[in-house]
Amino acid sequence: MSPILFYGVPEGCSFGSIVALEWLGEPYRLCRVQMPEEVSSDRFAPVNPVRETPTLMTADGRFLSESMAILGHIAERGISRGLGHRQGTAAFDQLNQMLAFLNTSLFSAFSPLFHVFEHEQDEASKAALLAFGRNQVGKAFGNLETLLNGRDWLLGGERPGIADAYFAGTARWNDFHKAVDWAAYPRVTALYQRLQQEPAVRFAHAIEEEHEVVSAGGFLGHISLDAVPARAAA
The missing domain is CATH 1.20.1050.10 (Glutathione S-transferase Yfyf (Class Pi); Chain A, domain 2)
Incomplete structure (x- = not known):
């Protein structure tokens, strides 16, 4: 399963995680979450009980929240691309x-x-x-x-x-x-x-503003919040 990043709009702090995923170059999807209405709803609670963005559904179906944790996860996956470093260095x-x-x-x-x-x-x-x-x-x-x-x-x-x-x-x-x-x-x-x-920063701006944009990374498209539980259980 491809990771899914739940990103908040407008002006969410998820922006950096979108940029990092583009640099990583691996397949991923995005789920757009409107703030404050949707992020505080019961529909989002199963993704993040704290009801904040960003949250990343990892490739093995875990939900990981907080920008520092998500960016650390992406960095570890991107060591070969120069995004991260081995622990202890x-x-x-x-x-x-x-x-x-x-x-x-x-x-x-x-x-x-x-x-x-x-x-x-x-x-x-x-x-x-x-x-x-x-x-x-x-x-x-x-x-x-x-x-x-x-x-x-x-x-x-x-x-x-x-x-x-x-x-x-x-x-x-x-x-x-x-x-x-x-x-x-x-x-x-x-x-x-x-x-x-x-290009990755321009991509993140375009995504937030809902403009047509071509990914230079592994973006596979958006998924709706309602479709996520079924994917998580798959």
């Missing part, structure tokens, strides 16, 4: 360190901004949350600016990797929230713009 540790930074520092920095967007609050609370979120995004971008010194990609090398996929899906939220001025972070901006030229 320095490169393995460096990848996990960067993914952890992106998750705890960059991803979480946007949480106050999304809270303002998704929930009603008084003006004082709104202003405080916006100020806090913008400060956190600026701090995360500033740290990335330092880490990118002398590098084209987050972990160096001549090609993007799993960490860059996660960055591409998270950093784009700055375009939506206008949290910080890109120009203040030239290395971060250069990485972001460089990634926009990657």
Whole structure:
């Protein structure tokens, strides 16, 4: 059975996992999950009881959730393609360190901004949350600016990797929230713009926007959420 990635729209954090699957090059399918309506429904609960995306149904029928776990799974499958590294190596540790930074520092920095967007609050609370979120995004971008010194990609090398996929899906939220001025972070901006030229990143954008697109990886098409249980039991 081909893996199925359940990805959330609009602007879901599943974006990086789609990019990584394209780079992996193995057959996979996608299941589009509308947020917040569909992801919070009883129909999605069997896929992920926490009712969040992304979730990956692996080739052996297991459900695996959380971006870091999914990206780690894809990296392990892509060791021969340079996407991952053997456990116990320095490169393995460096990848996990960067993914952890992106998750705890960059991803979480946007949480106050999304809270303002998704929930009603008084003006004082709104202003405080916006100020806090913008400060956190600026701090995360500033740290990335330092880490990118002398590098084209987050972990160096001549090609993007799993960490860059996660960055591409998270950093784009700055375009939506206008949290910080890109120009203040030239290395971060250069990485972001460089990634926009990657076919896998363009593919992920097209998928989210429901545009016609040709996969450069192993994309086999979409599957509906209602069809998943039957496939999982097969």
